[in-house]
Amino acid sequence: MWVQVIILSLALCGKVSSRDIKIDECPAVLERNQYLTVFGDTCYVFHLNERREFQIAQEICEEKMGTLVWVKNRELNEFLWKKLNSTYHYKHNVWIGLNDRSIEGRYVWMRNAVMSWNNFADGAGPNAHIFDISNEYQDCVVMNYKDGKWLDRVCKDNLLGQHRKAFICEHNIKPFIEKDVIKYCPSILTRDEYLRAYDSKTCYYFYIHQRLDFKEANAYCRREGGELVSIHSNRMDYNIWFAITLTYTYRHDVWIGLYDTSGNRTYSWTDGTPMTYKNFVNEYYSIAFSSCWVMRPKLRGWAARSCNATVRTSERRGFICQYKLASPTTE
Numbered sequence: 143m144w145v146q147v148i149i150l151s152l153a154l155c156g157k158v159s160s161r162d163i164k165i166d167e168c169p170a171v172l173e174r175n176q177y178l179t180v181f182g183d184t185c186y187v188f189h190l191n192e193r194r195e196f197q198i199a200q201e202i203c204e205e206k207m208g209t210l211v212w213v214k215n216r217e218l219n220e221f222l223w224k225k226l227n228s229t230y231h232y233k234h235n236v237w238i239g240l241n242d243r244s245i246e247g248r249y250v251w252m253r254n255a256v257m258s259w260n261n262f263a264d265g266a267g268p269n270a271h272i273f274d275i276s277n278e279y280q281d282c283v284v285m286n287y288k289d290g291k292w293l294d295r296v297c298k299d300n301l302l303g304q305h306r307k308a309f310i311c312e313h314n315i316k317p318f319i320e321k322d323v324i325k326y327c328p329s330i331l332t333r334d335e336y337l338r339a340y341d342s343k344t345c346y347y348f349y350i351h352q353r354l355d356f357k358e359a360n361a362y363c364r365r366e367g368g369e370l371v372s373i374h375s376n377r378m379d380y381n382i383w384f385a386i387t388l389t390y391t392y393r394h395d396v397w398i399g400l401y402d403t404s405g406n407r408t409y410s411w412t413d414g415t416p417m418t419y420k421n422f423v424n425e426y427y428s429i430a431f432s433s434c435w436v437m438r439p440k441l442r443g444w445a446a447r448s449c450n451a452t453v454r455t456s457e458r459r460g461f462i463c464q465y466k467l468a469s470p471t472t473e
Contacts, residue, residue, distance in 0.1 A: 167315050171206045177230075181221050183377065185313040186211060188225065190232050193306035195299040196282040199237050200252055203311035207388075210239030211310040212251045213285075214376075219261050222310060223290030235284040235293065237309035243281045243297060253442055255376070255421055263291035270294070285310075317381040326468050330366050336390075340381050343467055346371060348385060350392045350460035356434040356449040359397045360412050363463035370399030371462040372411035374419050382462065387439045395436035397461035398444065402433040413464075420444070437462075 165178060168185035172178055177188045187208070194202065200210050213219050226232050239252035240260075249257040249267065262269050263286065280294035284307060299305045320339040327345035331337055336348045347368075354362060360370050373379050386392050399412040409417045423443035434449035436459065448457045 163315055169207060169313055169316065172313060179225060181218060183315065185315065186222070186225075187311045187313065188230060188232075188236075188308070189311065190230055190236070190308045193303075193308055194237075195306055196237055196241065196297040199307070199309035200239070203309075203313075206311070206313065208311040208313040209252045210237055211312045212239050212253060212255060212376075213259075213261070215259055216261070219285075219290055223285060223287075226285070226287055226310075227290075232287055232308065235286055235295070235307060237307050238283055238285050238292070239312075240283040240292070241281055241297065246281075249283070253376075253421065261290065261292050263289075263293055266291070266293045314377075314380045314384075317384050323467065328367055328465050328468055331465065338385060339467075340378065345465045345467060346382075346385075347463050347465070348390065348396075348460070349463065350386065350390060350394075350396055352460055353458040354397075354461060355457050356397055356401070356447075358458075359461035360399070363461070366463065366465070368463040368465040369411075369413040370397060371464045372399045372413050372415050373421075374415070376419065376421075379419070379421050382437065383439065383442055386437065387442075392460070393439055395438050395445070395447070395459055397459060398435055398437050399464075400435035400444065401449065402446075 163180050163183050163185070165174065165180055165185070168178060168180065172185060172187060177190065179186050179188070189199070189202065192202075196210075203209050211222065213222065226236060240249055240257060241252075242249045244250070247268070249260070251257065260267060267283070280296055282295055282297035283292050284295050285291075286293055295307070296305045317340055320341065323339040323342055324333070324337060324345065327337060327339065331345065331347055336350070338346050338348070340346070349359075349362070352359075352362075356370075363370050371382065373382060382398075386396060400409055400417065401412065402409055409420075411417065421443045423438055423441045423445050434447055435444050436447050437443075438445050450457065
């Protein structure tokens with residue numbers, strides 16, 4: 143018995159949610175040619191033979207379930223720039239997904255993620271000179287083909303086509319479902335299409351067709367030995383969004399476990415873990431009613447809502463619970 147337990151434990155622990163992938167694992171909708179490449183666990187397509195204004199470029203990415211590239215760190219920036227410069231020998235700047243179109247000077251990525259690392263050139267972006275009024279009209283960001291630095295540029299095209307550029311899309315692979323792990327999810331959970339596992343540690347149940355307020359949903363998860371879902375990475379955020387939107391074709395907001403612990407925007411997850419990743423959408427909502435959070439499938443991000451249905455009766459919605467994997471056993 144112990145040999146079987148050890149072998150199973152090693153098999154589960156050897157599987158991780160973030161890994162290097164092969165081009166064969168990229169979405170089938172992407173054409174297999176020299177402009178498709180991978181880095182880490184993400185696929186990238188260099189659209190170098192078509193030039194578009196910023197928003198049209200984003201829409202082209204979205205047609206194949208992608209987005210303009212989110213450059214998260216120096217390593218990825220270096221990889222993309224070397225591909226652009228050394229592999230493709232492209233001699234023009236290209237759009238990336240960063241912009242400050244909503245609020246001047248507040249840069250966000252197309253997936254609503256706030257900029258946490260940047261590679262702006264001197265005098266560009268947050269480094270722009272205070273008296274440079276041209277920066278007010280340059281709200282979208284390109285990667286300079288010469289050195290990989292970032293520059294502000296005009297988003298919309300003019301009649302002369304001067305603001306069209308090539309662009310880079312990123313595409314996540316379809317979430318890998320650990321089917322051999324699901325049988326070790328807590329026995330109280332129904333074995334159906336709404337039970338999923340993306341790694342060897344946690345099970346998720348999508349109660350999207352129930353209607354509870356935040357506190358009721360949290361209590362429901364805990365009665366079954368779980369918690370409202372906590373999301374700590376872009377990969378898991380994508381997995382959850384993919385299931386809601388594409389697997390279940392559900393279009394309404396669902397509760398996640400994030401809440402404001404003190405009413406002054408001090409956020410935490412109901413399972414007690416700190417907020418180490420965020421994906422807030424840019425939308426107005428009265429702070430008086432904004433202490434619990436939902437995932438908004440249409441906007442691919444998170445938004446604040448009232449916790450209590452007695453304040454706003456519309457605050458009953460579906461939710462997602464997470465559960466620790468039960469210890470492997472044998473018959």
